[in-house]
Amino acid sequence: MTAVVKHTTRKPLEITNPSAEQAKARNSRLREQFPARASQRWWPQTAQSSEETLRHLMMAPFLPVANGTRAGRRRGVIKLLRWLSPGDTWQQRWMATGAEELSGASWVEIPKRWLSEHGPSPSHDREDLAAGLLMLICGDVIRPALPWMLTRSHRYLASVMAETRDPHGFVRLRQLAAAGPASARQDAQTAATRIAILLACKGGRIDEPGIQPRRVVATYRRDRSLSAAELLMLMPLRASRRREPRQGNRRRRAPRPSGRGASASRVDSR
Structure with missing residues (x-):
């Protein structure tokens, strides 16, 4: 048969x-x-005084458990607030510094130079300034431009x-x-x-x-x-209009390309 x-x-x-x-x-x-x-030019946090901003960033939820990290962030915020002047808002002051003209972590050279010219220059300036910037960003005190943020690493952001x-x-x-x-x-x-x-x-x-x-x-x-x-x-x-394939009726996918593209960043010390 x-x-x-x-x-x-x-x-x-x-x-x-x-x-x-x-x-x-x-x-x-x-x-x-x-x-x-x-994008906005004004919001409440960026219009606060130095005292209000420091007080806001030195209370919960901005207080890490580690004392060393907490001290470094406080030093960094104080140094940045001294450097960021003049201007009506912190955002205005930040944009006027020209820091975003330097890519990556190079921006710290501008406040470091200013701090050394306006008083004794304590140690750990670079680490303190990176930690302070993280606090100003997460506390919504300043909002850096997206193109500049893409030049930087963001290990802790x-x-x-x-x-x-x-x-x-x-x-x-x-x-x-x-x-x-x-x-x-x-x-x-x-x-x-x-x-x-x-x-x-x-x-x-x-x-x-x-x-x-x-x-x-x-x-x-x-x-x-x-x-x-x-x-x-x-x-x-963007939004995905496609639904996940149901179990038992999976679609076969084409092979994925080997390179997914590098992550947008990888450098901030805090």
Whole structure:
């Protein structure tokens, strides 16, 4: 008896990575649907006096457990507040310094030079100034420009932003990652740093318009066709319209490119 073998037509594999034209058209639509947060010139924290700002940054939730870290942050904030003048707001003073014209950690040379010319120069200036800047950013005293933030590393930014600015938002981000596949956890760490950068530059919290953690994590996990810088710029504007494939009906994915793009940063000492 001859066995009859039936052949079925196989459907072509569905490629999840869109072409450049498709990505451009989709991102254009999403820019309109999810506009970025607008930059502001004035907000309450940037208009406070030196005494109010120091008092605000030296109380909970800005007090770390380690005494050495706490002392370094206090010294750094005091040094930066001395240096940042004149101007109507701290943001105005920061922008007038020209610090953002120097990429990476080079900005500390400007306040270091000023401090040495205006009194005794204590040790640990570089570390103190980096720690103080982290406090001014997380405390929403100043909001650096996004292009400058992308030239820097941010080893502690996400964790300190989670402690001081938006604990519930970052907990929610971790929960969303934990509910997904194992690969989502590493992606969530990258997303947390990028979200923290956006909060640093625009102010506010994660749950305010412009950032949707679920869509950020899902989009980054599914679409690796954009560079790290492009993804960061589009992150608060994009949403994923695709649903996760159901168990038992998984779609095969095209091989992922070997390079995911470097993380936006890696350098701040605190």
